[in-house]
Amino acid sequence: MPGQVIQGHAKLEAECRNCHVRFNRSAQTGLCVDCHKDVGRDISGRRGFHGRLTEKECRTCHTDHKGRNADIAPIKAGTFDHRQTDFALRGAHASSKLECRACHVPSGKYREAPSDCYGCHKEDDKHKGKLGKACADCHGENNWKQTRFDHSKTRFPLRNGHADVACDSCHKTKDFKGAPLACVACHQKDDQRKGHQGKFGQRCETCHTDRNWKTTKFNHDRDTEYPLKGKHQLATCESCHTGILYRQKLQTACIACHRKDDQKKNAHQGRFGEKCESCHSERSWASSTFDHDRQTKYPLRGKHAQAKCSACHTGILYKENLSTTCISCHQKDDEHKGQLGPKCESCHNEASWRQTRFDHGLTRFPLLGKHAVVKCENCHTTPQYKDAKTDCYSCHRKDDKHKLRLGTQCEQCHNARSWLQWDFDHNKRTQFILDGKHVGLDCHACHKFPVRGRAVIAATCVSCHEDADVHHGGFGRLCEHCHVTGSFKTMKPGSAGRPFR
Numbered sequence: 001m002p003g004q005v006i007q008g009h010a011k012l013e014a015e016c017r018n019c020h021v022r023f024n025r026s027a028q029t030g031l032c033v034d035c036h037k038d039v040g041r042d043i044s045g046r047r048g049f050h051g052r053l054t055e056k057e058c059r060t061c062h063t064d065h066k067g068r069n070a071d072i073a074p075i076k077a078g079t080f081d082h083r084q085t086d087f088a089l090r091g092a093h094a095s096s097k098l099e100c101r102a103c104h105v106p107s108g109k110y111r112e113a114p115s116d117c118y119g120c121h122k123e124d125d126k127h128k129g130k131l132g133k134a135c136a137d138c139h140g141e142n143n144w145k146q147t148r149f150d151h152s153k154t155r156f157p158l159r160n161g162h163a164d165v166a167c168d169s170c171h172k173t174k175d176f177k178g179a180p181l182a183c184v185a186c187h188q189k190d191d192q193r194k195g196h197q198g199k200f201g202q203r204c205e206t207c208h209t210d211r212n213w214k215t216t217k218f219n220h221d222r223d224t225e226y227p228l229k230g231k232h233q234l235a236t237c238e239s240c241h242t243g244i245l246y247r248q249k250l251q252t253a254c255i256a257c258h259r260k261d262d263q264k265k266n267a268h269q270g271r272f273g274e275k276c277e278s279c280h281s282e283r284s285w286a287s288s289t290f291d292h293d294r295q296t297k298y299p300l301r302g303k304h305a306q307a308k309c310s311a312c313h314t315g316i317l318y319k320e321n322l323s324t325t326c327i328s329c330h331q332k333d334d335e336h337k338g339q340l341g342p343k344c345e346s347c348h349n350e351a352s353w354r355q356t357r358f359d360h361g362l363t364r365f366p367l368l369g370k371h372a373v374v375k376c377e378n379c380h381t382t383p384q385y386k387d388a389k390t391d392c393y394s395c396h397r398k399d400d401k402h403k404l405r406l407g408t409q410c411e412q413c414h415n416a417r418s419w420l421q422w423d424f425d426h427n428k429r430t431q432f433i434l435d436g437k438h439v440g441l442d443c444h445a446c447h448k449f450p451v452r453g454r455a456v457i458a459a460t461c462v463s464c465h466e467d468a469d470v471h472h473g474g475f476g477r478l479c480e481h482c483h484v485t486g487s488f489k490t491m492k493p494g495s496a497g498r499p500f501r
Contacts, residue, residue, distance in 0.1 A: 003065040006072055019064075032058040038111065048111065052084045075110065087115050091141030126174040156181055160211040187213065226252055230282025254280070261285055266310055298324050302350025335383035365390045369416030404450030406443060412454065432459040436485025
């Protein structure tokens with residue numbers, strides 16, 4: 001033999017064929033799994049660590065004949081991939097602080113480690129076994145204190161307001177099975193603190209629901225002679241029933257409860273008697289059922305429909321004869337200082353005082369291109385709109401990159417669509433055609449000095465090329481008689497000896 005086998009194989013050592021097949025090394029694996037039947041089942045069933053290995057020859061990892069005490073199944077905890085087993089490490093199990101020996105007993109096989117929660121966490125069971133051993137039904141792998149228990153499978157499903165209540169609010173002990181089911185067992189303090197103070201017994205569920213302790217299912221419309229409508233449906237019972245609830249005989253007239261509302265500042269203060277229902281309804285005390293459109297000659301539209309009655313009726317309400325013109329109420333809002341006359345409705349409307357329907361196309365300056373989206377105040381710096389200038393330069397002085405060298409008539413080149421787009425055709429719109437070297441010149445090469453109005457300069461050659469006149473004026477000022485625009489050094493045919501004037 002090349003060496004002794006491990007202690008576990010010592011009884012097989014005397015006969016080689018227990019582990020080897022003559023002239024057939026690959027048959028050795030079959031003999032291994034014949035003895036190690038649990039491993040064989042894993043391989044055939046493609047489960048467990050051995051069932052997931054791509055290498056199927058046992059001798060690749062397990063080499064014997066290295067002595068009785070040799071470790072022929074070495075496992076490196078730092079590199080071992082636990083996902084290759086039937087128990088992948090997730091959550092807190094995957095923490096680097098958790099050592100292998102926490103689950104794997106040193107003297108036992110790795111496969112013998114328990115795969116159920118209770119096998120390792122029995123000492124963590126605060127329920128003392130009363131809830132069984134299926135810990136995974138409630139607890140997760142990330143945190144032992146986080147649970148996912150389905151309370152709907154108990155006699156007390158958690159609905160609505162109970163759904164978010166902490167467990168220990170009702171379960172004072174860890175066995176969880178002894179919690180009371182009656183509402184008053186948990187909510188007695190609510191009944192004494194802000195509720196009925198025991199005046200209606202202990203069957204809270206007769207009126208209350210688990211959606212909200214403050215809401216009830218008591219049907220006031222059905223069980224009383226006073227149906228609750230509008231805001232009355234939202235009122236608390238105690239706001240009307242101030243004595244022994246539901247026992248005293250209450251008055252049903254509005255003024256019986258709302259007299260203080262009639263006396264408040266900006267209210268009627270008794271000027272319209274006690275029949276509140278003539279104008280008001282249960283939907284909202286602040287809103288009125290009085291139909292101003294039908295019952296008066298002044299329909300309320302737009303913002304007028306939202307205005308308070310006292311905003312216009314400052315005297316004895318609805319008795320004074322009010323003017324219906326806009327300016328009678330909005331004199332203080334006229335920022336035009338009377339410049340545009342008293343007919344506010346020509347531009348403004350009831351929807352919004354700042355929204356206008358003024359048609360600028362009817363003025364001397366129709367809004368075209370980018371002007372159509374410009375805010376009014378960009379050009380009209382004061383509410384005196386008629387003072388605004390109509391020439392381009394008045395508004396676009398800061399945009400003049402030419403520094404007045406091309407004049408102040410911006411519209412000669414630019415347009416309202418885009419300030420950066422210009423289409424001035426020098427050949428068609430002036431008497432000086434750009435050809436030869438003149439083509440492509442920057443405008444400022446000739447237009448050098450600031451001017452007002454239209455940009456007009458002398459159209460003679462010498463006005464720009466006087467410094468280039470090598471003749472020093474000896475041949476006159478009409479350079480174009482001899483020279484061409486393609487090159488100053490190129491002479492026209494027959495130009496030699498041409499007299500000058």
